[in-house]
Amino acid sequence: SLQEQLNIATEEKTKTSVQLEKVYNQLNDILSDHEDCPTTIASLENRCTSLEKEIMSNSELIESLKEEQNVIMESNMEVVREKDLEIERLNQICQDSAVVEETLTSVNLASQSLEAEKERLELEIAEKNAE
Numbered sequence: 001s002l003q004e005q006l007n008i009a010t011e012e013k014t015k016t017s018v019q020l021e022k023v024y025n026q027l028n029d030i031l032s033d034h035e036d037c038p039t040t041i042a043s044l045e046n047r048c049t050s051l052e053k054e055i056m057s058n059s060e061l062i063e064s065l066k067e068e069q070n071v072i073m074e075s076n077m078e079v080v081r082e083k084d085l086e087i088e089r090l091n092q093i094c095q096d097s098a099v100v101e102e103t104l105t106s107v108n109l110a111s112q113s114l115e116a117e118k119e120r121l122e123l124e125i126a127e128k129n130a131e
Contacts, residue, residue, distance in 0.1 A: 002068060
């Protein structure tokens with residue numbers, strides 16, 4: 001994963017920094033003890049340059065991974081915002097549906113009441129017509 005890559009790159013940078021410090025220490029020891037060893041000094045200087053380049057490369061990789069991680073996090077946040085809006089919309093639909101259901105129940109009760117009144121009036125009319 002991106003986090004694992006970032007952790008590995010950071011560990012590598014740290015290891016390389018430790019190696020660089022050891023080489024510098026060796027170089028300083030040699031310079032103080034053996035000022036007549038230009039070949040060893042040149043070799044160690046080359047190694048230092050190589051390690052410094054590796055540190056720079058690791059630093060660039062770390063920055064790149066962090067930027068990628070930020071882009072992914074921003075994208076994920078946008079998806080979360082969209083999902084939140086969708087949830088709000090669905091909740092509103094549910095609330096509207098509940099209101100419609102209550103209204104239908106009310107209409108059905110009124111319809112039943114009117115039907116009962118109609119039957120009562122029909123019976124009353126039938127009784128009056130029978131008289």
